[in-house]
Amino acid sequence: MRRFTLAFALxxxxxxxxxxxxxxxxxxxxxxxxSGQKVAARVDAALKSRIGxxxxxxxxxxxxxxxxxxxxxxxETLERARAALADGRRxxxxxxxxxxxxxxxxxxxxxxxxxPLLGDLAELQVALAHLAAALILQGSADEGESAFxxxxxxxxxxxxxxxxxAVQSVFDQAVAKVDQTPxxxxxxxxxxxxxxxxxxxxFEGVTPTTLEDLVAGKHFLRLEKNGYIIHGAPLEIAARQSxxxxxxxx
Numbered sequence: 001m002r003r004f005t006l007a008f009a010l011x012x013x014x015x016x017x018x019x020x021x022x023x024x025x026x027x028x029x030x031x032x033x034x035s036g037q038k039v040a041a042r043v044d045a046a047l048k049s050r051i052g053x054x055x056x057x058x059x060x061x062x063x064x065x066x067x068x069x070x071x072x073x074x075x076e077t078l079e080r081a082r083a084a085l086a087d088g089r090r091x092x093x094x095x096x097x098x099x100x101x102x103x104x105x106x107x108x109x110x111x112x113x114x115x116p117l118l119g120d121l122a123e124l125q126v127a128l129a130h131l132a133a134a135l136i137l138q139g140s141a142d143e144g145e146s147a148f149x150x151x152x153x154x155x156x157x158x159x160x161x162x163x164x165x166a167v168q169s170v171f172d173q174a175v176a177k178v179d180q181t182p183x184x185x186x187x188x189x190x191x192x193x194x195x196x197x198x199x200x201x202x203f204e205g206v207t208p209t210t211l212e213d214l215v216a217g218k219h220f221l222r223l224e225k226n227g228y229i230i231h232g233a234p235l236e237i238a239a240r241q242s243x244x245x246x247x248x249x250x
Contacts, residue, residue, distance in 0.1 A: 037194040038194050038206050041206045042196070042206055044196065044224075045196040045198075045206075045224070046203075074113070074114045077110050077114050078110070078114045080110050081107050081111045081113075081127075084103045084106045084107035084110060085111075085126065085130075087103040088100050088101075088103035088104035088106075088107055088127070088130060091104075092130050097134050097137055097138045098138075100130070100131075100134040101135060101138065104134060105131060107131075108127045108128055108147075111124040112234075120201050121200055121220065122201075125151055125154065125155055128147050128150055128151040129163075131144075131147050132145070132147035132148045132151065132167070133164075133167045135147060137166070137167065141170050144167070145174050148170065148171050149178055149217070150217070150218070151174075152175060152178040152215075153216075155200070156178065156215060178215060181216050181217070181239065182216055183213045183214055183216060183237075183239070184214055184237040184238050184242065184243070185211060185213070185214060185237075185242045186210070186235065186242065186243050186244070187208070187209075187242065187243070187245070188209055188221070188223075188245050188247075189208045189245070189246045189247070190207040190208075190223055190231075190247045191246075192225070192228075192249065193207050193208060194207060195207045195223040195228070195231075195247075196225065197223060198221070198222040199211060199214070199219055199221055199222075200219050201220070207223065210242075214237045216237050216238060216239035217236075217237060218234060218236055219234070219235040219236075219237055220232065220235060221233055223249065228249040228250060229249070231250075
């Protein structure tokens with residue numbers, strides 16, 4: 001018989017000025033067998049995703065705090081990326097396209113360095129969209145299309161809004177190009193097993209697992225398991241090929 005025990009804790013956050021109380025729920029699983037570990041990983045991933053969307057909450061990871069996880073370097077890089085994105089958007093709004101391209105290009109590069117450890121790639125998508133638009137308006141449509149292809153590889157369903165018709169036209173070409181790009185697959189394993197798998201910020205299952213129909217190109221893989229440091233790395237998917245990624249968690 002498959003058995004596992006789940007213990008739930010209900011936490012709440014409120015202030016004297018708050019209009020309402022915001023609850024957050026955490027689940028902890030004590031596995032009785034390997035299948036229990038798999039279910040526990042799925043529950044944990046679902047709750048982390050839900051809690052992470054609540055404004056004002058930050059998930060704390062005991063394993064990271066106690067082990068001195070070196071992600072602090074990536075967090076510093078993330079702050080630099082956000083500063084570059086803010087500068088780039090201001091330059092774009094002012095139609096200072098050379099400055100916009102320089103700062104937005106820097107933002108994309110910095111976000112890609114921290115991308116595997118980000119829970120959400122929305123900011124990278126914003127940087128790529130504005131970089132593509134600036135390149136197109138400057139007269140570099142091919143480079144702009146390449147930036148849009150990179151964006152759509154990460155987020156195939158991305159919708160472009162608020163940009164000039166010339167930019168939208170190149171975006172539509174990029175959509176058609178990505179739609180015609182062959183897909184690939186990856187088998188993901190971890191030691192120990194039953195780690196939550198995220199690709200481009202989206203939960204995709206628990207190791208060992210096979211991910212099908214990924215657009216060929218650069219993606220970002222993240223593995224999470226309670227008690228272990230989060231693992232993140234770029235993931236290059238080859239067209240019409242299946243690759244294997246084996247990771248030892250620390």
